[in-house]
Amino acid sequence: MSIIYVLIPIAIIIVALAVVIFFWAVKSNQFEDLDRQGYSILFDDDLSPEEKKLAEQRKRIQQENEKNGSD
Template sequence: MTVLYVLVPIAVVLVIVAIWVFSWAVNSGQYDDLDGPAHSILFDDEDPAHLKALQEHNPAEPDAANTEDDPEKPQT
């Protein structure tokens, strides 16, 4: 019976720690995009459609669609 006086508080502390770790992971964006990194390895980095999709997914990043080498297009 005296073991329960030790095990119950330990179990409660572990549950609280597990809930805190889970909430930290959710709030820090760990579960935001599970499929994107797994699928991005299948695409060529120079593919214009892939670069456009990346730009639409992350609009805050610089224009990734203009990184392709086109000799007729003036470089800016």
């Protein structure tokens, strides 16, 4: 029965620590970009310089079209 007097404070400390870590993660924007890691496996990192240049141009054009479409 005396072990319960040790386990309850330890459990409270662990829960309090988990809550503090969770709020730290939320405050430091750890949950802002949840999709990036999932999409990163879909794209090749070993593109040639010409392909990278074309991809950047397409991205820029797409962003401009989205800006112009929303206005």
